[in-house]
Amino acid sequence: MPLLLTPRDVAQIVRAQGIAGALRRLAHAIEADFGRWAQFDKSARLASHSRNGVIELMPISDGVHYGFKYVNGHPGNTRLGLPTVMAFGVLADVATGAPELLSELTLCTALRTAATSALAARSLARPDSRTMALIGNGAQAEFQALAFHHLLAIEEIRAYDLDPTATAKLQRHLHAVRGLRVRACTGIAEAVRGADIVTTATAHKARAAVLHAAMIEPGMHINAIGGDCPGKTELHPDVLRMARVIVEYEPQTRIEGDIQQMPPDFAVTELWQVLQGRAPGREHARQVTVFDSVGFALEDFSALCWLRDSARELGLGSAAALVPELADPKDLFSLLGTAAAKAPAPTAATAALTSA
Ligand SMILES: NC(=O)c1ccc[n+]([C@@H]2O[C@H](COP(=O)([O-])OP(=O)(O)OC[C@H]3O[C@@H](n4cnc5c(N)ncnc54)[C@H](O)[C@@H]3O)[C@@H](O)[C@H]2O)c1
Numbered sequence: 001m002p003l004l005l006t007p008r009d010v011a012q013i014v015r016a017q018g019i020a021g022a023l024r025r026l027a028h029a030i031e032a033d034f035g036r037w038a039q040f041d042k043s044a045r046l047a048s049h050s051r052n053g054v055i056e057l058m059p060i061s062d063g064v065h066y067g068f069k070y071v072n073g074h075p076g077n078t079r080l081g082l083p084t085v086m087a088f089g090v091l092a093d094v095a096t097g098a099p100e101l102l103s104e105l106t107l108c109t110a111l112r113t114a115a116t117s118a119l120a121a122r123s124l125a126r127p128d129s130r131t132m133a134l135i136g137n138g139a140q141a142e143f144q145a146l147a148f149h150h151l152l153a154i155e156e157i158r159a160y161d162l163d164p165t166a167t168a169k170l171q172r173h174l175h176a177v178r179g180l181r182v183r184a185c186t187g188i189a190e191a192v193r194g195a196d197i198v199t200t201a202t203a204h205k206a207r208a209a210v211l212h213a214a215m216i217e218p219g220m221h222i223n224a225i226g227g228d229c230p231g232k233t234e235l236h237p238d239v240l241r242m243a244r245v246i247v248e249y250e251p252q253t254r255i256e257g258d259i260q261q262m263p264p265d266f267a268v269t270e271l272w273q274v275l276q277g278r279a280p281g282r283e284h285a286r287q288v289t290v291f292d293s294v295g296f297a298l299e300d301f302s303a304l305c306w307l308r309d310s311a312r313e314l315g316l317g318s319a320a321a322l323v324p325e326l327a328d329p330k331d332l333f334s335l336l337g338t339a340a341a342k343a344p345a346p347t348a349a350t351a352a353l354t355s356a
Contacts, residue, residue: 089303112300118147133157224292245290
């Protein structure tokens with residue numbers, strides 16, 4: 001029977017490993033999987049767009065396991081008391097097709113996005129980076145701040161959100177983290193000025209330009225995670241023109257990322273090439289770099305494997321009775337019980353229904 005992991009189980013895994021430990025293990029798993037890029041059967045995710053948002057399916061397989069994530073993106077949801085992003089996923093055995101794990105991935109998406117951002121920044125940000133502007137202080141924000149603090153030694157977060165209560169929440173959650181200051185800023189320009197790294201994590205279903213070229217200083221690294229579907233961007237095209245741009249999976253990012261605004265021949269490099277040392281990351285100290293992140297299925301595959309292994313180590317999760325357990329695998333009908341076959345002859349009413 002597949003193992004079921006709820007948000008409570010995933011939170012328990014993070015508490016047991018510590019947030020820094022969990023982010024490190026995840027980053028390590030994601031890096032290892034980017035390191036065997038050619039082994040994966042990859043495709044751009046399947047997106048179903050509607051007026052308020054998008055619902056996406058993200059499949060991938062390494063030939064041994066098959067994984068997929070269901071995820072939505074509805075920027076207006078928080079006004080309805082629902083998260084912008086909600087997700088769950090499955091890991092299955094390729095040899096039999098049997099599902100092994102069914103897990104919540106809302107919390108896990110925030111963790112894996114932050115781990116991937118930090119992993120990319122390790123090659124793209126200046127090694128002496130200590131300050132990060134964080135524009136958009138919603139559900140993803142604490143995870144981004146903590147990943148950059150623990151994995152890249154960021155010491156100061158300059159936070160800005162259109163909604164001051166989101167920034168106050170970020171400050172409240174992080175005030176006890178030793179060696180990390182969170183300073184609330186009154187605008188984007190103030191937050192970005194002098195920052196080594198700029199993370200944009202805004203949610204607005206529009207061609208937004210949260211960052212303009214005039215705000216960008218030589219040597220900055222921009223970690224843009226909120227422009228992640230058609231018609232939803234965060235960077236002015238001039239910011240992209242002045243930068244070395246790294247993407248996860250080019251066919252998907254051309255449609256969904258900030259580079260959707262650029263011509264099809266606009267030069268980008270895939271992250272796996274940088275992580276495997278086949279292409280340079282940052283080339284010099286004054287270069288502007290952009291990680292145009294949209295989220296790729298491989299990162300969720302790595303996260304599902306991390307969850308499965310962690311749950312086994314800690315004895316967490318419960319059996320999900322999703323798949324029938326049959327004494328005779330050809331006898332599916334037995335699940336209905338003997339009474340089903342002996343159902344009484346149809347009445348006039350049920351006969352009318354079945355012929356309708
Ligand atoms: N790249 C990835 O892998 C990945 C993964 C998860 C989420 N995302 C995206 O990241 C974004 C943030 O997700 P979330 O779950 O934190 O959403 P959220 O709704 O919880 O938070 C978004 C915040 O952005 C703020 N905001 C919107 N426009 C702004 C602006 N112009 N300036 C400053 N603040 C602004 C909102 O007030 C809100 O507090 C979403 O667009 C989501 O789709 C990307």
